[in-house]
């Protein structure tokens with residue numbers, strides 16, 4: 001079950017396919033996010049699926065329930081393995097998202113997860129910018145409980161909160177992964193692949209530590225070795 005998901009944050013499909021060249025035979029789990037999806041659209045997702053890749057479609061929907069339900073109906077037709085919404089949209093929005101996916105046979109199989117608190121948010125930003133005067137881990141727990149109530153399968157959080165999510169019986173998809181010697185960039189709540197394993201993450205999402213590495217395949221294999 002545990003797996004490494006590569007965040008494919010590329011400008012366009014040419015860059016993505018060039019990146020994937022050395023991965024022949026590896027068949028890594030791929031995350032398709034806003035940058036490349038807004039350029040290439042659903043056709044790229046269909047193409048990657050036909051090629052046999054598992055896909056986490058990360059579009060982080062966050063709108064009123066009616067809009068999210070209808071958007072999810074369309075996304076459901078793609079039959080991806082995982083997709084997501086923001087838990088901050090509330091329980092009704094998350095229920096609507098699940099209903100939207102369940103409206104198609106393909107969408108019924110898609111696991112829906114909710115972003116709790118972005119890994120780029122620190123305790124200070126939570127309090128000073130978002131005006132949430134709670135402990136960040138408690139906010140993650142409450143949002144995860146809301147996701148569970150809405151019938152979702154799991155959440156996105158940092159690996160640091162993975163033990164709380166495990167206790168709730170949900171899957172945890174944890175970005176903010178860095179090797180010990182990497183720069184953290186814009187991430188605030190980070191962990192190494194081996195620490196994420198120790199904390200009980202179900203999936204780690206790794207972008208720049210693989211995509212910007214001198215040898216991306218070696219970096220991917222290092223993640224798999226440490227985490228799986």
Ligand SMILES: O=C(O)c1cc(=O)[nH]c(=O)n1[C@@H]1O[C@H](COP(=O)(O)O)[C@@H](O)[C@H]1O
Nearest residue numbers: 007058117118119156175176205206207208
């Ligand atoms: O939903 C996500 O995937 C996500 C949630 C979150 O809280 N933090 C987060 O970094 N992500 C995504 O995970 C990836 C992390 O990329 P790197 O920081 O380059 O490893 C990016 O594609 C982000 O969009």
